[in-house]
Amino acid sequence: MTIELKNIRKAFKTNTVIEDLSLSVAKGETLVLFGPSGAGKTVLLRLIAGVIEPDAGEIRVNGQNMAGVEPEDRGIGMAFQNFALFPHMDAFANIAAPLTARGQSKGAMTETVEKVARLLKIDHVLHHKPKELSNGQKQRTALARALSAQPSVLLLDDPLRNVDAKLRFEMRLELPRLLKDQNATVIYVTQDYKEAMALGHRIAVMNGHGIQQVGTPADIYHAPANVDIARLFGDPVINLLDIVPERRDGRVVAMISDRAIPLADDYAPQIGQPCILGLRPEALRFVADGTPGAIPVEVEAETPLNEKTVTLVLTLRGREIMVSRPAGTPGPASGQAHVAVDAGAAILFDRATGRRIAPVHKMMRQEDVA
The missing domain is CATH 2.40.50.140 (Nucleic acid-binding proteins)
Known part of the structure; x- marks a missing residue:
């Protein structure tokens, strides 16, 4: 599916977070949103997901205007920084939640959950509840849940932020293959420039209420639009x-x-x-x-x-x-x-x-x- 944003604006009281932002993401593309804390990256994901509504502008997914469409009806998979795991369910049940809602058979569900858990290296904690998991394991469980549903659009909000350095490096190598297998249109948020360079077909650099530059990793590195991006x-x-x-x-x-x-x-x-x-x-x-x-x-x-x-x-x-x-x-x-x-x-x-x-x-x- 394609994603198209036109002239998006979002403010919270007197604080304008996003102003006149336009962006297109092609079908099957992984676009990385990169920028400093407070640039509006997470807010933009929440707007696309339908968790919050824009003050102005238009959001289209596969050509359909998302105005008034509930989050659960958008066909979008999400993994946000706050994990949002069900505390009474173990990791397996959390990952399987979208498959359970879909009525998938137990055998197929088990196969899917175990496969994605192995890839994210959390197969050894599948029967642990969230309170028994480290923050890194919680974050990967939330990511696994988003991936298990195999959505057409996937929004990932810094999903490796709480992961230790060694695993983060490994995931930079594994995730591109995993996302390619999903064949989903992906918007991936990170503050790690190496992660942005490794994962993105294109990178959109956010700062100062909007997007300052969009380009391939090579474009951004060798021809930055301004001094701030170069730094x-x-x-x-x-x-x-x-x-x-x-x-x-x-x-x-x-x-x-x-x-x-x-x-x-x-x-x-x-x-x-x-x-x-x-x-x-x-x-x-x-x-x-x-x-x-x-x-x-x-x-x-x-x-x-x-x-x-x-x-x-x-x-x-x-x-x-x-x-x-x-x-x-x-x-x-x-x-x-x-x-x-x-x-x-x-x-x-x-x-x-x-x-x-x-x-x-x-x-x-x-x-x-x-």
């Missing part, structure tokens, strides 16, 4: 440096540690304009002195982080830059060093508005398509 994705966080692009020897450049760092010629309109240069830590690498374009820096600290090593360096003017390299690869731990920049990975933002500046040739392509 939300990546660990360590993106390097952001105030610059004013110049033209030297016929090239568009940014000056860092008195060295000219080449930028794409498509940024020529920004020459002389105050900008912010965004550089992902992995777009920087340590090189030998004398390497063309090498930037002199002072190494301040080095932090091994399992699969990578992160180094904090200072430019000649004391600006901090993070450099990330795969664990085990050589790099200086202290003293003077030099780094090179992958100019093709540079992202430019307008310093006044924080918005990403699209290179001229990309803007022309978009206009040609339009």
